[in-house]
Amino acid sequence: MFKRSDQDSRQSVHIVVDGTPVEAREGDTVSAALLASGRDVRRGTAVSGAPRLPYCMMGVCFDCLVTIDGVGNRQGCLVPVAAGMQIEIQKGKREIGR
């Protein structure tokens, strides 16, 4: 869906998506890194479980909701990646306490 332009010479940084290491670049947001990874990173909505990907990438639509380092429902498009960051794709409703 997206590829990295050859203009991009930023350093790699590795995050962990559902237990698998994924390469991102320094300065990527979590959502950009997920979309660039080529993996199936569709979340399932809380209401019907329908698959979704980020829609606006600017913090207004909340379709990028993702669990980051154990905290659920974070806006992935507003959070920059960090080395070793643990990402979980949300499927359905958020679990209590997360």
Next chain:
Amino acid sequence: MNTTPRRDSYDVVVIGAGPAGLAAAATAAEAGLSTLLLDENAGPGGQVWRAISSTPVTERDRLGVDYWAGADLVQAVRSSDAEIIQRATVWSLDRNLEVGISVGGVSAFVKARRVILATGALERPFPIPGWTLPGVMTAGAAQTMLKSSALVPDGPTVIAGQGPLLWLLAAQILRLGGRIDRILDTTERRNYLAALPHAFAFMTSPYFAKGLALMKEVRAKVPVVTGVSELAAAGDGQLASVTYVSGGRRETIPAELLLLHQGVVPNVNLAMAAGVEHRWDDLQLCWSPVLDRDCKTSVEGIAIAGDGAGIGGAGAAIVRGRIAARAAVEALAPAAAAKLAPMSTFRASLAQAERGRSFLDTLFRPARQFRIPSGGTIVCRCEEVSAKDILDAVAIGATGPNQLKAYRRTGMGPCQGRLCGLTVTELMAQARGKTPQEIGYYRLRAPVKPITLAELAAVPKTVADIQAVVRG
């Protein structure tokens, strides 16, 4: 930079570090006012200059001169005494000018003598069948990824809609080696005629030559279909095709990515939650705050600058930011105002920057069928409520957006109506034979961005706060 505010009160708190907010903060700080600039993103620039301090796209001509024009203003604010906090989410603002800020999962309140809202715009909802499918995004989303991460569309890509941003994005994607298979232009043919009376002002504005050059650049590389009057996305759990109608002819093309855009509208959530009066704008088809010529709102001490004050573009936003800040300086430190350029200079610049806007507003007025959907098309993405669901609720007594919440939960999901509010207002207005002004909008309240209860509970409390709720 990711820290909590250093003080608990400021002369001026500016919310949003796009063109208007940067200009406002620079002006207020220059006059010696204690100034706090709060911004939700990782770096300053807002949407138009997004990632200007960090973009991996280093060859300047790829993003264009208008993008790099922001660098001076960012530098001006950074070298001023204004305190800047990035990744700060403002979730509350009230009539006492208390600002609730969340930074890194911790909330604090600061008090302001003047607040300048520069929360900008967001893309108008584009509720077509299938717009919730993975692979359907806004054009702005693609532009954000392009500017901040040098990511460009790769597989079969369709761009659909209208307006200046669409052509700029297309040019930027092509310059960075990205793929666009087709552009579907939804501009209504009759708009060209309606816009004609405004054409002279437009042709003598800077938009004209820039717009023509961009369209020429894009058309040389991508097939463009004009007069698109119907649009639908389809696929099983993922976008697979786009169907459109142009000139009575229906066509379906394969697509992995569909980028939608039909203009931008003010981001009203924080202003409305603070009690700022808004009116329905019949030309721009959105809610705009009621402002005086100094950008002051109906709430004492709160001003709005930039596209949040009504869409005017980056050039107008900068000037409005300076006007709002100068008005704050005049009120708080009249002697210091003499250091700044006179208001009359700013007003002349604003008139210049707004030249050609009414042409764009008229030409790119989105068509009714792309604003007011029907049948099973989703209106509220968060709560997954369709146009038919809403019309059914109207049929059994829902009178406006706030009653509709009780029937269908529209606008009660995490986006708090940002992606459905305008559609709900216009859909209900049409169904009930009323004007959008009569139908109204969601009653917005803090927190305007979700925060956890734990974060709210951890906000430092004074003895008075505790006594206010403790019995006996």
